Amino acid sequence: MNNATDTKAPVVGVDLGGTKILAAVVDPSGQILARCKKKTRAEKPHQEVIARIAECVRGAITESGLTLDRIAGLGIGAPGALNPQTGIIHLAPNLHWEEVPLQQILHKELGIPVYIGNDVNVGTLGECRVGAGVGMKNIVGIFIGTGIGGGLVFDGKVYEGAGFMAGEIGHIPMKNKGPVCGCGNRGCFEAVAGRLAIVRSIQKKAEKGKETMLTRELNGDFSRIKSRLLATAWKEKDPLTVKVLKKAARYIGRGVGVVIGLLNPEAVILGGGVIEAMDDAFLDAIRSYSEKYSFAPMFRDCRILRARLGDDAGILGAAFYARDRLLQK
């Protein structure tokens, strides 16, 4: 029925997020042949969201001028806790999903092989194959957004671990007696260096009377701070913002040091909303702290790079992930 065994056939990669669904038809070299985008509408029942994913996949295929029977398979980078073997999403809070057999439903709907993987893992795979890590085999992706996620690529392949949760770097212990994390522990990496943690720290200090341009900008509503505004305040050398972001850079550098010492990667690739918004001076601050927290000979092996693919990391990575799993069968 389909071209699953044809290694030259394109695959479709999907990035399933809480607000939008992105799909792309991707050829074996990583060229995007066509795209489609839809709103997720996560407030609807999962059946409706999955129907929208299928529509988005068909939309991208139609746009490419191909037909479904020319597509070797479908890869999906999905958020939350999932099992890539059974294809079930166990828990995805930002989709309000619990125990949803995503792979099975989509396979029934589309009739092609479907593979699901963790969104951050497949994003890291995308960066490894055609992004900042091109030509490398062993890389670690660290994505600093609202929270902090990570992905591992060893020997050119996604490394998923015993329970398919490898790379959960946001929850490694970072600060003793630090702030309580969403996971229940204290002082996790994302609880001290994710965007929410950064904003919380600025807000707390502003409320204690520290001067910051952000108080004016936001009219007191700190929940409105997005990465772009942080980047502006950093660039304009707002003292409080600079202080808090330097502390975050220090924690991020420390996280990079942990990764380097444990895994000796060729590169650590930094991405996510905060990194995308910030200038190179912020990356340099992270690099310099990373050196301080790394075993010297291992630091020398490792490049600390900015992610290159932006929103395309997810769709490209999902496509490569599907291709890897097809070839592995």
Place this chain on the structure above:
Amino acid sequence: MNNATDTKAPVVGVDLGGTKILAAVVDPSGQILARCKKKTRAEKPHQEVIARIAECVRGAITESGLTLDRIAGLGIGAPGALNPQTGIIHLAPNLHWEEVPLQQILHKELGIPVYIGNDVNVGTLGECRVGAGVGMKNIVGIFIGTGIGGGLVFDGKVYEGAGFMAGEIGHIPMKNKGPVCGCGNRGCFEAVAGRLAIVRSIQKKAEKGKETMLTRELNGDFSRIKSRLLATAWKEKDPLTVKVLKKAARYIGRGVGVVIGLLNPEAVILGGGVIEAMDDAFLDAIRSYSEKYSFAPMFRDCRILRARLGDDAGILGAAFYARDRLLQK
């Protein structure tokens, strides 16, 4: 000339330490057929030490009743910074070696394929194949001795990283503004939880007047504290020793938490002199701190086990490592 391509032929595994050389003839199932042991005499030139390794290998083969031409290959677990591809030991302080082409010299001497790997990595591989991790695919070894070393086995194979230094967990940052480590950084894992760090901490507190049975036992010479004496003082509930070792257990638990969060392994296997000497209550303390510092669902996937093979981990691991590399050719 030799049986390199015969997958049923035994291999020889060597554990090259600063004080002793262990060699064993090992069959494919991990049965030790014969052994040999020699002093390293690291104070002699490297040529002499290597000649002793060759003697030790020949000794084990003779003991097994086999001849060199029945041996498929030789694996060596060696300390220090080395390159498993070129077979050169770049720097091994406890052998006083710099840029020694160990593999080349031994291959010339013995005429069989020779593979060198990091001692801690191959020890972890040994534990994975026939020790505490038998039946598992993804494990991390943490060895607490004078310092702290680590080894990674992913998908059943040793993971070496970009510069063959993966697993250097002793140098991940653990305590901000902590004590200076041998590597030059501050607060590395081994600088707060290795045996030297534990002893230093007890000594410092004893010199400040804290009561401890160790002062009597050692007549003031704390450099004589070995793991066994620490274990005795812990068992006899010497308050200072218990306090310092609980703090070490906390750091070790934190290290385990980092490993779990980042790598989602099936097991973390704890070994090395300190762990071997200490009782199960110490391991339970580590387990309980590990849980505190781990992302809960990943902690549930992971068993925290005591290494089982003791001194045999190195020779068995080196044998499996040689076999893996022979099959990979």
